[in-house]
Amino acid sequence: MTLPRSSAPANGADDMGWRNFPSHSAFQTWSLRPRVPRLGAMATRLYTHPIFLEHLTPPGHPERPDRLRAIERVLDDEAFSALDRVKAPEGDEKTILYAHPENFVERVRAAIPQSGIVSIDADTSASPKSWQAAVTAIGAANAAVDDVFEGRASNVFVAARPPGHHAEKATAMGFCLFNTAAIAARHAQKKHQAERVAIVDWDVHHGNGTQDIFWDDPSVLYCSTHQMPLYPGTGAKSETGAGNIVNVPLAPRTGSDMFRDAFRSRVLPSIDAFAPDLIIISAGFDAHHRDPLAEINLTEDDFDWATGQLMERAGRHSSNRLVSLLEGGYDLQGLAFSVAAHVGRLMKG
Numbered sequence: 001m002t003l004p005r006s007s008a009p010a011n012g013a014d015d016m017g018w019r020n021f022p023s024h025s026a027f028q029t030w031s032l033r034p035r036v037p038r039l040g041a042m043a044t045r046l047y048t049h050p051i052f053l054e055h056l057t058p059p060g061h062p063e064r065p066d067r068l069r070a071i072e073r074v075l076d077d078e079a080f081s082a083l084d085r086v087k088a089p090e091g092d093e094k095t096i097l098y099a100h101p102e103n104f105v106e107r108v109r110a111a112i113p114q115s116g117i118v119s120i121d122a123d124t125s126a127s128p129k130s131w132q133a134a135v136t137a138i139g140a141a142n143a144a145v146d147d148v149f150e151g152r153a154s155n156v157f158v159a160a161r162p163p164g165h166h167a168e169k170a171t172a173m174g175f176c177l178f179n180t181a182a183i184a185a186r187h188a189q190k191k192h193q194a195e196r197v198a199i200v201d202w203d204v205h206h207g208n209g210t211q212d213i214f215w216d217d218p219s220v221l222y223c224s225t226h227q228m229p230l231y232p233g234t235g236a237k238s239e240t241g242a243g244n245i246v247n248v249p250l251a252p253r254t255g256s257d258m259f260r261d262a263f264r265s266r267v268l269p270s271i272d273a274f275a276p277d278l279i280i281i282s283a284g285f286d287a288h289h290r291d292p293l294a295e296i297n298l299t300e301d302d303f304d305w306a307t308g309q310l311m312e313r314a315g316r317h318s319s320n321r322l323v324s325l326l327e328g329g330y331d332l333q334g335l336a337f338s339v340a341a342h343v344g345r346l347m348k349g
């Protein structure tokens with residue numbers, strides 16, 4: 001009942017993980033194959049879009065288009081044939097203002113180059129199609145929120161880039177231009193009258209941007225598990241905002257048991273106390289043991305488990321409303337296997 005285990009942790013952000021990537025036939029042996037939904041039952045929806053491959057980063061940059069190609073390849077398997085695959089809709093630029101001030105939005109727009117790649121900060125860059133990619137990522141996330149509130153999907157995974165959780169109110173950073181998860185949370189509040197939205201961020205880096213945006217807003221619970229110390233340096237347990245921020249820092253070399261204990265003892269009780277109308281997952285997969293950017297040792301099974309725990313909470317509090325947004329994950333094999341476990345669990349309903 002387990003996914004193929006990846007081997008030793010990778011030492012670099014290279015694409016050579018593919019050498020160990022199982023062939024198509026290997027996937028046939030997976031026992032996580034989801035049940036085929038009953039006739040009329042809602043399916044798990046997947047949003048993606050070719051524009052997400054056109055946000056370009058400099059050669060050797062870990063946040064690269066091949067990440068989405070790896071996800072696309074793994075989800076092409078027959079095991080995922082019941083996924084309701086939908087091309088992400090065009091985003092509404094006005095919704096960026098739900099989380100960011102207009103002068104910042106215009107600064108980002110003005111920084112988009114006509115050609116080539118420009119640096120926004122030391123590790124964040126933009127290419128000619130980056131604006132359209134970022135706005136489409138927001139469009140997909142908002143559409144996912146609409147889907148779960150309007151009954152078109154049982155839950156949704158958005159495979160988009162650039163990621164978003166490091167983008168603060170007025171700062172693009174950490175590979176992120178706009179904070180997609182924060183905008184989607186506000187969208188749920190504005191369009192669907194959600195009173196309380198929980199964002200659970202298991203990316204290995206602290207989502208300083210999401211914390212910044214909701215720091216004094218008790219209508220949004222932000223729970224993050226992340227390695228500490230690590231970029232961006234925020235995320236101490238003592239950072240609690242208006243009582244709505246729950247940071248669960250993890251020491252380097254934390255493995256499955258300690259992660260699950262932390263999730264059980266800090267994240268899940270916070271969700272129960274908050275009773276959200278919607279759960280959004282900032283789903284980064286860079287806490288996988290193969291990831292080159294961090295030193296947490298999770299496996300695909302841990303993402304399967306954590307997904308199941310949040311689905312159970314969504315069932316208890318949120319009428320099953322759960323939207324998952326891709327954040328980080330930089331080892332292509334670790335990313336692909338983890339997304340397969342995550343989406344496979346979502347499809348089990």
Ligand SMILES: [Zn+2]
Pocket residue numbers: 203204205284286327328329
């Ligand atoms: Zn990350």
